[in-house]
Amino acid sequence: MEKIFVLMGGCSSERDISLLSGRNIAEGLRSLGKYEVAEIDLKEESLASVDLSGASKIYIALHGGWGESGGVQKELDRLGIPYTGPGAKASQIAMDKIATKRILDKNSIPTAPWTTVTADAPVCPLALPVVVKPPCDGSSVGITKVSRPEEWRGALAAASSVMSPDSKEILVEAFVPGREMTVGVVGGKALPAIEIVTPHGWYGYDEKYNSNETRYPFVDEEEAKRLKLSEIATAACDAIGCRGVTRVDFRVTPEGEVYVLELNTSPGFTSHSLVPKAGMKTGLSFGQVCDLILSKASCDHE
Ligand SMILES: Nc1ncnc2c1ncn2[C@@H]1O[C@H](COP(=O)(O)OP(=O)(O)O)[C@@H](O)[C@H]1O
Numbered sequence: 001m002e003k004i005f006v007l008m009g010g011c012s013s014e015r016d017i018s019l020l021s022g023r024n025i026a027e028g029l030r031s032l033g034k035y036e037v038a039e040i041d042l043k044e045e046s047l048a049s050v051d052l053s054g055a056s057k058i059y060i061a062l063h064g065g066w067g068e069s070g071g072v073q074k075e076l077d078r079l080g081i082p083y084t085g086p087g088a089k090a091s092q093i094a095m096d097k098i099a100t101k102r103i104l105d106k107n108s109i110p111t112a113p114w115t116t117v118t119a120d121a122p123v124c125p126l127a128l129p130v131v132v133k134p135p136c137d138g139s140s141v142g143i144t145k146v147s148r149p150e151e152w153r154g155a156l157a158a159a160s161s162v163m164s165p166d167s168k169e170i171l172v173e174a175f176v177p178g179r180e181m182t183v184g185v186v187g188g189k190a191l192p193a194i195e196i197v198t199p200h201g202w203y204g205y206d207e208k209y210n211s212n213e214t215r216y217p218f219v220d221e222e223e224a225k226r227l228k229l230s231e232i233a234t235a236a237c238d239a240i241g242c243r244g245v246t247r248v249d250f251r252v253t254p255e256g257e258v259y260v261l262e263l264n265t266s267p268g269f270t271s272h273s274l275v276p277k278a279g280m281k282t283g284l285s286f287g288q289v290c291d292l293i294l295s296k297a298s299c300d301h302e
């Protein structure tokens, strides 16, 4: 039997979610009866002490930090073992919201108007409301909507507090009113779009991890077509160079304008997660969705 190693856990703030994703993926792959699956709970940002002998492929179930921003991908490139999801370079770009927006702009893929500031900027350079973000976090930590001038300084402080001391640029983005939607892309093909419906139209930390009021209905197929969600999602993945699996998140205005918010290169795979839900909508089992992603595993030889 082919031997698959599922990497999970890690040291980022998303460790606990990653353990849930990883265990689910391992179970899903086992249920297919064709793989020997090993679960690796990583407790450091290195593969040096992990025995990967016999691994035919690696399934990356790490979220955030080193496991989603090119670190583990680079090590696996060096080892020459195929892994799931985008390569090191695309992972690094997608984790950096400013780098991502530069590339999306260059490729005429719609994103909200934006600029960058330093933590001492006295006033907001864009018309309010805006959203202030640290460029490189992933669970809505340090992100603030600024509707009134007096909220500006606090928003900069919140973003700075989660940024490393050597990173200076803070992202400021026009607030996009309306709805939130997401499209998983696997092997260059878009899965059915899902809407994220929150009570206050904001998918922050609490809505992600503490609330059970958030609903995730499928977007009506005709509407998804009209909004061109699949085309924009796959174009965004191509522009950033994402292969394997990526989840592209959108804001959609009441007028039907679509803006890419961000790309997630190691999307969640818990029982409530959106990419498996979208994959299962196409008739696959949870394990078969994992297997489809595994079938796209590859690595870049250095
Ligand atoms: N420009 C924006 N307009 C409206 N809402 C936004 C905007 N940017 C972020 N948000 C809200 O904040 C949430 C988190 O922002 P996001 O950029 O996805 O960061 P994270 O990487 O932390 O998920 C989004 O899901 C959305 O609900």
Ligand SMILES: [Mg+2]
Pocket (backbone or CB within 6 Å): 138, 249, 262
């Ligand atoms: Mg997000």
